[in-house]
Amino acid sequence: MSAIRGARERARIEVTAAIKVEARRQLAAEGAAKLSLRAVARELGMVSSALYRYFPSRDELLTALIVDAYDSVGEVAENAHRTAAPHGSAPAAHLARWVAVACAVRGWALAHPHEYALIYGSPVPGYSAPQATIAPASRVGLVLIAVVEDAHREVGLALPPLTEELRPEAERLAADLAPGLPPAVAPSIVAAWAQLFGLVSFEIFGQFDRVVEAREAFFRQAVEELGRTVGLLGTAARGTVDTAGQCAGAAGRGAER
Amino acid sequence: MSAIRGARERARIEVTAAIKVEARRQLAAEGAAKLSLRAVARELGMVSSALYRYFPSRDELLTALIVDAYDSVGEVAENAHRTAAPHGSAPAAHLARWVAVACAVRGWALAHPHEYALIYGSPVPGYSAPQATIAPASRVGLVLIAVVEDAHREVGLALPPLTEELRPEAERLAADLAPGLPPAVAPSIVAAWAQLFGLVSFEIFGQFDRVVEAREAFFRQAVEELGRTVGLLGTAARGTVDTAGQCAGAAGRGAER
DNA sequence: GTCTATAACGAGATAGAC
DNA sequence: GTCTATCTCGTTATAGAC
Structure with a gap:
């Protein structure tokens, strides 16, 4: 049980990190003003709504960065x-x-x-x-x-x-x-x-x-x-x-x- | 002849100034990254292609600002x-x-x-x-x-x-x-x-x-x-x-x- | 010559139905 | 999650008004 929860949390941490890495890449390419959850999701092969499980809004992602x-x-x-x-x-x-x-x-x-x-x-x-x-x-x-x-x-x-x-x-x-x-x-x-x-x-x-x-x-x-x-x-x-x-x-x- | 040319040039100067005023307004609202020729044209009641008579590209408008x-x-x-x-x-x-x-x-x-x-x-x-x-x-x-x-x-x-x-x-x-x-x-x-x-x-x-x-x-x-x-x-x-x-x-x- | 309007392109974002 | 229809954008070609 706790092992499963540990694995889930590890996965969550990894995905969160991947999202931030990709967001930083877009930050460099397009600037903070054009940072878009959709584009990040697309690049990661996710669907945009899935991102909201990790960051409740674009602004929260920006805040994390x-x-x-x-x-x-x-x-x-x-x-x-x-x-x-x-x-x-x-x-x-x-x-x-x-x-x-x-x-x-x-x-x-x-x-x-x-x-x-x-x-x-x-x-x-x-x-x-x-x-x-x-x-x-x-x-x-x-x-x-x-x-x-x-x-x-x-x-x-x-x-x-x-x-x-x-x-x-x-x-x-x-x-x-x-x-x-x-x-x-x-x-x-x-x-x-x-x-x-x-x-x-x-x-x-x-x-x-x-x-x-x-x-x-x-x-x-x-x-x-x-x-x-x-x-x-x-x-x-x-x-x-x-x-x-x-x-x-x-x-x-x-x-x- | 020179009066006509004068009137034309005056109009040109006025339109150019109006474009810059509106562009500055958008700069304040959305930031330089999102400055859009189309939005400027729309706000001025012009069609976007008409703007190209005054600024050959979006970057040239930015340069002017x-x-x-x-x-x-x-x-x-x-x-x-x-x-x-x-x-x-x-x-x-x-x-x-x-x-x-x-x-x-x-x-x-x-x-x-x-x-x-x-x-x-x-x-x-x-x-x-x-x-x-x-x-x-x-x-x-x-x-x-x-x-x-x-x-x-x-x-x-x-x-x-x-x-x-x-x-x-x-x-x-x-x-x-x-x-x-x-x-x-x-x-x-x-x-x-x-x-x-x-x-x-x-x-x-x-x-x-x-x-x-x-x-x-x-x-x-x-x-x-x-x-x-x-x-x-x-x-x-x-x-x-x-x-x-x-x-x-x-x-x-x-x-x- | 000078300008505006129409239409279109390729690319990308967005909203909503399914 | 997926798909589609509808937006946005910069830019160009073209036609026509003054």
Whole structure:
């Protein structure tokens, strides 16, 4: 009895996975707006109504793809955070971890451009993201915050001035996202988060075509500066930091999945 | 004879404009991927084949919309550059101009989110941008460069260190985009350009929902810091600059068009 | 010459009866 | 689950009005 149920559930998991694989293929070919349950079913040799046993609607299938994508890039970022520059608590080591996380995100985006577009590109017309996407969507941001928290604990941060105008927002952001950090850095982190994805999006979406050529070096330099802006170098003098090793490995890990 | 030709051409211009207006309406409702010549024609009371007198293909209509959008935001940025902080050559005035241009771009994006998505969001599946889009696409970037060039000429820039690894890229970028500027700033400007649109995209595409609330103040602070990173404050000590006036007006101008 | 309308093609989506 | 009749789409050829 339970063996039968196990087999059924295994089959269900396999079919669900096959549906998502095929849906991702169509995502790449036609874009999220044209994702059609019927076409997925046809390609899998199923009939469209059978798909509804696995996903109750097209939007639910889209949601599953979006959650998977957020989880995928989030996991890559978390791995990069865990393994980068493991033996260092100097300011430079924290900056190296920041760069490693950013490079991991970029590597994932280069390896999965259509899933990247799905989550960080234009919203899909007629689709509105449900609550279930919020937690996965925040994973990369939480990793960036963790990097800054580590640096704050171990070497201190260079705090930017906090204008009176932004103080309420900064205090709310800090309370919501990083209770352990001084409010002044909260807006910097959120801004750096958005700016990091600005760099990635311009590369993935083709704005750098015919403009930037040495893209990895360019990216590494830019996110390193971003890390400085967040205050990661602490009160140390503005020096040179070698983060050349952080990108290649991280990109490789990102491409695997 | 010339009056007749004039009338014909006037009619042609009007119909062309009507087609684009309706196409933009559909862009907002269904997204660029589902833009359909037939639907545009139907809505205008024309027959679909008649549209081919005005646009030789669906992709050419898309190209026209893309060029219009780039020109629209480019013009808004150029106006902001021309009119912001007109009586100042102090470092703070250049930073204020930088912020004003950024705020103008953000204001345009908030007023035209679907056209923003068309040019700075996910690429349209199956569409590849022709040469004709390159020049309009670079207008905002050229304005940012102009702001930095002004500052360089009048008060000097705080130059970031240029690593050996990035030197060839920096020299190529400077030669291509800003022959009057020191190579070290070229990567900074390009990065700031991408990061500026990262901030705007996150706001327009909903990544700031439930995260950032005081969006204009947050944005202004972030792009001000971006301007500092580019070196706009020159060799002056890092002080406070009041750019509070730059956003509202620019956003208003952006929303007009 | 300039435009619109008709009709058609091949491809694909969709709704509903069975 | 299957089949069919009826939609959509981009695009072209052609005929005729101004």
